[in-house]
Each structure stands twice: as C-alpha cells, then as structure tokens.
Amino acid sequence: MIRDGVRHPFARLFAVLAAVLAVFLVAPLLITAPISVTTTRYISMPTEGVSARHYIRIFTDPAWRGALWDSVRVALGASALALVLGSAAALGMWRQAGALVGAVRALILMPLIVPPIVTALALSGSWVRLGIFDTTGGVILAHAIVALPFVFLTVSASLDGLDPRIEQAARSLGAGRFQTLGRVILPNILPGLGAGGLFAFVISWDEVTVTLFVSSRAVFTLPRKIWADIRDNLDPAVAAVSVVTVLVTVAICLAVVGRRR
C-alpha cells in the first residue's frame, strides 16, 4: 500500500490522545469485575474477601434463571426469523432497479431509521390487536422486525460482492433458478448469512425499548430484568451478568478475528 510510504502528520499526538480515549472506552467495562465478587448484598468494592454468591444467584435464582431462559428462547427465535425474512428481502431486491426499488429499500430499513420508542409505540398497539401481546411469539416477531434491516444490509452486501459469473456458469450448465439459489448462491454467501444471524442474535439479546412495550409479565427477558433492577435497587447480580456478557463478547470477537486471518 502507498499509505506505508507516507507519514501521517501528528501521528504521535493522535496516538497519545487515542490511547486516552481507548481507556475511556474500555475502563467502564472493567469496573463491574470487582463489584461482581463482593460479599455484600449492595454494590461495593470487595474489601472483606471475595465471594461467588452473585454468580451462583444469577444461575440459580428463579427470577434470573427465568429471564435468562426467556432471553435465550427469544434471541434464538428472533435471529432465525430475522435471518429468513432479511435474506428473502435481500434476495428479492438483489439487482433490482427502478423508481420503486428505492422506496422498498427505505421501507425495509424503516425499523433501523425510525427511533426505537416510535417503533415500540407502533408495535405495542398492533400486538394487542393481533392478540400476541406479552407472548413469546410476539416478542420474537417484534425483535425480528427490529433486527431485519441489519440482516438485510449484511446479506445484500454479500450478494453484491458475488461474482456474477458463477451464477451464469451454473445456469448455463443447466441448473434451474432454485437449484442455482440453493446450491450456488446461498453456499457462496454463507459468511454473510452467518454475520447477519449473529447480528440479529445480539440485537435481540440486548433489546429493551421495544420489549418494554410488547411484553408485560409472562415474557420477562434478561434486559427487562436488568432494567427493573437498575431502577429499583442497584444489585451486584447485575455486575455478575455484566462480567459474563463482556467475557462472552470478547470470546466471540476473538473467534471472529481469529477466523478472518
């Protein structure tokens, strides 16, 4: 690359400032570690020894376990549904041109562009009317709609990067449209599908704004449990959940970076 030949002006100054910013970004994620092993029932530094009680609690206490289980079910269902819907939309809009296409694309991206609270209001009324308010299926569908644009963008980018000649080759060798799709196109965009599905899973796992408006008591996901705990009383169990989440996040990041090499 040409870049290597030319020195960036003030590179050292920017590196120092960036290091400070990196600390600002990462440090808050580390503060939860000591608090999660505190022996007290309230938030404190572990001055009198350490304990695993809060970790044990998040996996044994019925409220935390229930929330964890609800989140797992919802995130699996929502990411699968978002993957199917988003990929179908991406395939449908692939290589289309014309006046309507821009409008349709904007429609598919709406859940990303519209502020979450507005989406929450729209779905809330709609879910009550459809009779799926506060049901697992209803929360799955709501999360799938929120995650849809991310899958659409990721899969569309994969499709755009596909060499058109492989499709031509398959067709000229006699493959039908669906055969081409199932045995040539989809296998070739597998990384895009994987990324889209992972994206959707993470979005569903974290979703709180829309969830607050489409569920009540029957479905109580982990973010809703954390939300309720932060607003009532600051519980060290949230710190334990946070440490587990950050570790899982780092592990996934490392796995993804490792596979790219």
Place this chain on the structure above:
Amino acid sequence: MGEGYLPFALPVLALLIGVYVIPLVAVLAASVTDPVPGLANYERLFTADGPRRVLSATFRICALTTLLAVLGGYILAYAVVSAGRRGRMLLLAAILVPFWVSVLIRAFSWLILLRDNGLVNDVLIGLGLTEEPLALVRNELGVVIGMVHYLIPYAALPLIAAMQQLDMRVIAAAKSLGATDRQAFLRVYLPMTMPGVFAAGVIVFVFSLGFFVTPAILGGGRVMMMSEYVSVNVLQTLRWGFAAAQATVLLVITLIAIGALSRTVGLRKALG
C-alpha cells in the same frame, strides 16, 4: 440473469406493512385526533413549559454528544489508520468490544462509577481535588458521558473506512511542495475527510435523538429526553395523542437528518 428473485421480497413487505407500517401511521395519526381533532397536541408541545424544556434538553444533549463523539471518533480513526499493526489491533479491540456490549450494562457501569460514592468521586476526594463529591450523574453531564461512550464507536467505524480510502500521495505532494505538518493536516487531510465527518455526525445525531435507556438511567428522572417523555406519556399519564405528537416530531427530525445524509453521501454507503 435479469429475472432476479423479486417474489422472495413480497411476503416480507406484506408482513412489514401489515404489522408495522400501518400501525405506525395509525399511532402518528392519533396526534391530530386524540383526545379531540385538531392541532392542540402540537400547540402544547411547542408552547407549554414542560414539553419545551424536554425539546431543548434533547437538542442540547444530542448536539454536545454528536460533537464530542465525532471528535473522539476522528482521533481514534486517525490513530487506527496511522498506527502500526499492533497499535491498530489494540485500538480496534478498544472500539469493537464496547460496541458489542449491552447498552444497559454500559449505563449500569457508568452509574456505579459516577455516583456520589462511586470510584471516580472516591479518587477525586482521595487526591484532594475536591472535598464534597461532584455531581457527575443524575444530570445532563452524566447523560452526555454515557451517550458519548456509547456513540464513539459509531463515529469511529465509518471514519476509519473513509480514511482508509484516502490517497496519501496527496499528503506526500503537499509536503514536497513545502507544506508543514500543520498545513498538510489542516488544509489537505482534514478537508478531504469532511464528507466522512459529516456522515458520522448525522449517524451519531440520529442515534442520539432516539436514545431511551442511557438518559433514563443516567439522568435518574431529572433529565428527560424525548424518547423517555413519550414513554412517560403513554405508560403513566396515558396521554396517547400527546405522546403521538412527540413521536411524530421525533420521527420528522430523524427523517430530515437522514434525508440530508442521503443527499450528500448516499444512505447505503453511510450505513454500509
């Protein structure tokens, strides 16, 4: 080739329109029909004291957040493209790990760091810099800190992409023609990156407008931004029409910002 797979998109569109778009329009329409037909909800929104305070706090916080997040994102992006391999990996990790961590958990972390008996105040008092704990949270300062922390990666990532595409030979040319570092940066590099700065600014501003969780937790009920105000009006005071008017204004401002973005840089490019 040519025929495409258009039919695949049709059921998805039907579903989106049926369960999302039509209810969305119906909710927004309530702003001019509930409780009585007319523009009373909008009049209240722009003239009554409480709602106006929410509106001005939202703009103040979003503008400051956008400024700081883009500045921070620019510095990080510049360091990423100019650093060596190791430095680049470390900086990218520092940008990406928080990017994937839940918004709730990040707000929780800031809350316990910044509260009166939190670590930041303990350190400041321990160093003798202040006697009384400083009010760092449950106010606009806390909300801005939390939002900037959340949004810096959203500013940094598009800026990294923009900076990687720059032709550094231009800088070499400027230097060989006698430009100092300062001139090369301020008069050549910075102007070349302005479209990226603008795109990052719009993305951050749009996201910040819709913020709900961070202001609700770090504002502690004392700082009300539009999203939380909408939810209060729906869940607590049950003023649907008024909440709908707020939601409509929020949506219109968002669409104007997105429109400006797609005019200048192209929506797909900015989002990709």
